[in-house]
Amino acid sequence: GESVGLHLPTLSVQEGDNSIINCAYSNSASDYFIWYKQESGKGPQFIIDIRSNMDKRQGQRVTVLLNKTVKHLSLQIAATQPGDSAVYFCAAPMGNTPLVFGKGTRLSVIA
Amino acid sequence: GAVVSQHPSWVICKSGTSVKIECRSLDFQATTMFWYRQFPKQSLMLMATSNEGSKATYEQGVEKDKFLINHASLTLSTLTVTSAHPEDSSFYICGGHAGLREQYFGPGTRLTVT
Numbered sequence: 001g002e003s004v005g006l007h008l009p010t011l012s013v014q015e016g017d018n019s020i021i022n023c024a025y026s027n028s029a030s031d032y033f034i035w036y037k038q039e040s041g042k043g044p045q046f047i048i049d050i051r052s053n054m055d056k057r058q059g060q061r062v063t064v065l066l067n068k069t070v071k072h073l074s075l076q077i078a079a080t081q082p083g084d085s086a087v088y089f090c091a092a093p094m095g096n097t098p099l100v101f102g103k104g105t106r107l108s109v110i111a
Numbered sequence: 112g113a114v115v116s117q118h119p120s121w122v123i124c125k126s127g128t129s130v131k132i133e134c135r136s137l138d139f140q141a142t143t144m145f146w147y148r149q150f151p152k153q154s155l156m157l158m159a160t161s162n163e164g165s166k167a168t169y170e171q172g173v174e175k176d177k178f179l180i181n182h183a184s185l186t187l188s189t190l191t192v193t194s195a196h197p198e199d200s201s202f203y204i205c206g207g208h209a210g211l212r213e214q215y216f217g218p219g220t221r222l223t224v225t
Contacts, residue, residue, distance in 0.1 A: 098214070
């Protein structure tokens with residue numbers, strides 16, 4: 001069935017290092033993909049999105065890479081800070097569902 | 112980004128009672144609003160999609176008579192959990208968008224049914 005999944009449930013990174021969070025998807029018909037950050041007890045916060053006709057998009061300290069050949073999406077966070085500690089979800093529209101969320105990766109930043 | 116509020120942020124109710132959760136888009140008109148449920152350490156699961164002035168579309172497995180959704184205006188949607196049971200205890204999150212790609216989410220409502 002259709003799914004959006006993440007490779008690892010947890011990721012620990014030293015403060016100042018770069019973080020890479022991965023996501024695999026099954027539906028190649030999705031027009032766009034979105035990364036959300038969710039802090040404990042809060043709703044998801046939009047980070048960055050990428051259209052399916054792009055392979056890279058950069059924001060402030062974040063870069064999203066899309067590899068349609070292998071149906072893989074990644075979020076790179078440069079110079080990871082303690083405030084980046086959260087659960088990160090990739091999400092994409094699939095079929096009739098406006099957004100399907102992946103399982104999430106918990107990023108822990110070690111000071 | 113756009114701001115979505117939810118009220119209450121947390122609520123405790125007794126089994127068998129009903130609880131209403133409000134979702135408001137504060138600085139944009141949300142033509143479509145979404146309600147999600149999130150259990151601990153799990154992802155968000157879409158419950159239903161509602162368009163202003165029309166009936167909500169529920170996802171498979173979500174009881175429409177138990178989770179009543181009203182989207183009376185472009186800035187307000189409500190979710191009423193009727194005859195709540197302990198298994199309904201969860202984190203309920205609403206999202207809205209105004210025709211753009213990204214959804215903006217509320218801060219969530221933690222429901223505990225005792």
